[in-house]
Amino acid sequence: KHVTNLAVDDIVGVGWTRNTCRHCRECMLGNESLCLNNQATCLGNYGGFADRMRIPSDWAFKVPARLDPAAVAPLLCGGATVYGGFRAADLHPSMRVGVIGLGGLGHIGVKFARAMGCEVTVFSHSPSKKADALAMGAHYFVAPGCDKPQTNHFDIIASTVPANLNWGEYVDMLRPTGKLLILAAAGKPIEVAAMPLIMGRRAIMGSATGGRGLINEMLEFAARHQIGAQVERFKFADANKALDFVRQGNPRYRAVLEA
16 A cells, blocks of 8 residues: 555566665765665565565556567666766767777667667677667778778767677777766776877766666657567576576577566
């Protein structure tokens, strides 16, 4: 009787966060994902592979009726990471956006950036993904052996791969005031020369998931533009098979367990 944002039989989803302290500066500003007491759904709590769970109702998000719940599930973590990163980077229509990697995060980033009115370029080491990238809304696709875009070209370049890259090369591709947005962690520190940052007022920033307001906004945007993750489905009983499938890097582009 105390739950007012949901009704019995609503289909809901839960993302990376299950609760926060609710009273720190970041929580009060709506940046709950930055709360130092952020509680993860599947780290230190039950729920990662459960068929039921108990959480505060305002951290359970109603799945838009116009979208497939399986395609929404990855949006609640990876989708929020990309959407929140774009919002934090002040992305707006007419920008030129580069997306490094066409995987679980990257393919959602392509769809969001295109729906936001941007010119989208995908950088990928897999030439076989070109057709998928263009079908998802990318305008251009750059793979090994292709000509790199000219310098001073992009407003935002979002890295969605946990790889150690030549970051200076990507910084050089940014326009003045451009941003290199890191959405996936590589194993080594990011090394770039200082002068391109100083003289072009360029920035390197990161982002992960988002607060309740941002996730609700993302879901509304996704429903309006019919955006969902491209998923491969597995029965809940085949969870171990799905994990092996993911470890081998096979999903295009997210694996989802269906109970």
